[in-house]
Amino acid sequence: MSILKKSIIASAALALPLAVSANSKLEKMMKDPSQWVQQSGDYAGHRYTTLDQINKSNVGSLKVAWTFSTGVLRGHEGGPLVIGDTMYVHTAIPNIVYALDLNDDQRIIWKYNPVKGGKYPGGETMDRVISVMCCDNVNRGVNYHPNGTIVLHAADTSVIALDAKTGKEKWITTNLHAGTGKYGVSASTGSGQPFIIKDTVGVGCSGAEFGVRCNWTSYDINSGKRLWRAYSMGPDKDMLVDPNKTTSMLKPIGKDSSLKTWPGDAWKIGGGSIWGFYGYDSKLNTLYYGTGNPSTWNPVVRPGDNKWSMTINARNPDNGMAKWLYQMTPYDEWDYDGVNEMILVDMKVKGKNRQALVHFDRNGFAYTMDRASGELLVAEKYDPAVNWATHVDMKTGRPQVQDRYSTAHQGEDVNTTNICPAALGSKDQQPAAYDRLSGLFMVPTNHVCMDYEPFKVDYVAGNAYVGATLSMYPAPGGTHLGNMIAWDADKGKIVWSNPEPFSVWSGAMATAGGITFYGTLEGYAKAVESKTGKELFKFKTPSGIIGNFMSYKHKGKQYVGILSGVGGWAGIGLAAGLTDPTAGLGAVGAYSALHNHTALGGVLTVFSLP
């Protein structure tokens, strides 16, 4: 509680000194393992706790300490925060936030529901917002600012600052339009976390399946005033790039780098959504995030590289200017959004000390970059099934696409078959963890391939704008849909790999106890030895897990928490199970359906030693 009090006093100070103190204060709190103050645990996205009370010798006797039902049934991504003695839990639409008192058996201190009288703050009805959410009603969690604010990025794109103590609204601003043609614009939605840097909060946007032109927008944490907005595509001034100073593959990007790569004004509905997990390096003062797919899914109508969709962005968080950009999948033909988490690690790469950024992309390649310069250091497949490209050319940074898996080369109205990975990627948003002990990355992955048939669709403002059909099935030669793997980001190699019957769709957490936690779609919370992958603990929670693990310490005891609540894209694609359409009866029904294992339900399960 004292932390909260202090920060309230600090907020009364002048803006400039606060900018420095707030940042360092938050970073200091991140180093305190008894709290979990940001969705990723820290700015570097390690998802690592230095707590070791629960470790590889005793994790087998882990027990459920307490549970909490969120009262909402749809998919629950993200995870809770712990600030001092208070836990903050969010839900899927209607995006309720609970503050729970850890000192008083998780009594609900306050509950906040942004939907009032059926409407979100932006004025749209909840039903309308649901109808323009692609892929379920998920939200990836709230974040905390040390001036005593909990920030929620609601589904209608409203950014809502709440008093952490009382749950009262400090300010609300609606970032974009979730509405329809009445504005003549595409329907944007909010699912990604709000991201706190200094005295700002930044949000991305969702809706690349609705023809949005997405952007990152930064707001002042005290007033809610908009500071800057950087579009994913369009004219240089919209994107906040400097043709001479912003680089890609170490070279200046030049004038009109985006406009040149789209036919006509297709960039205006170009997609490039931002809804994953982000990174921030306070020493380099750089924000890192990835942009999603260009729209539509039919590549034939948008020949060109479609910059800067599918791109890692490194930006100055003070003014938004891009330092460097790297496009992983130029001219996307498979929906391999580049939104996945950015993990910042200082490590040796090929014998040299590097300030590295490690990113496991939907496209099946794991990238190790120099996060200061944007130099590409390693790009290797982290699932051997990946086949759409043979390799990434390290000189140009471009993937070498195989014609037979190119949906543009095969053309409209042709079903391009056996593409690996499927559109949900070798990994979707479920964030990986960095194990500081072994130096390995703990990566939850999908092992699914697809057929993809692009075709022409009309763009109608406010409506879905997809333009391809999709059929998914297990990667060849196996009957499992996921693997939990350990990755060496220097060598670009898998160290161990545990098959899982379903895609592993939960965020991992590594611990100083030598163990890594992850969840499965059937609902198992699992702990494995980080070095070897050996399974040490499992417990079946009330619903499938697509949330992210976190840990905290309260009254001397370590706890591990995870949100259950099956859903998301995984809940759509896998609910009825997948089947290999080429197989005969032998395989029919061999891939069991998710709904035979679990059902809907948002529940937080918290574990501790007995």
Place this chain on the structure above:
Amino acid sequence: MTKKTILTSLIASVFVAGKSIAMPTPDAVEPQFDENDDPTYYVTYGEGDRLDPSTEKPLNLIQIYCKEQAVDFASDEDMDECRANDDLVEMKYGWMDFSTYKGWRAYHAECHVCHGPDAMGSTYAPSLMMSVKNGLDYMDFYTIIANGKGVAEGAQEGNVMPAFGENTNVEPHINDIYRYVKARADGKIRRGVRLPKLPKFKE
């Protein structure tokens, strides 16, 4: 159980993996209507299988029956029996007519993001295959797609169906979508979509 249409001529060809494969003439591509004037599916069955030259796997396996039940609806016990005894299994080969194919395509572009692949439902949206199998008729099907549906009775807050009446990627194809879903509900076509369409003929 199934009306078998014998194909009489082969005129068109398609290219699969660079090789030409003969395609049968459709006997009919016009929608058919039942006694209630509901448009109904029409699936053309070919004779024997056709192999994809690149994979040597049948290209047009349209349904698998286990003990005379489409595998979608066979019980686990029946499936175990069928896996052990080939005599209980029947394979059907064929093509989707163009309208059913268009319905498949529109479904997997627009509907499947909530209702799941192959009309089989998701964690939160119902299986349309089962809805139609359990009696959802064409008029209700059309009305719900065109007008949407608010919070369903007994359903959880947050389960809504948007209206697609003004969506030009959906509304013109509702008949086709119904034909596809009906064909699934009736066990005429199996999961998975490597079902080549019949070539489009000028009407």
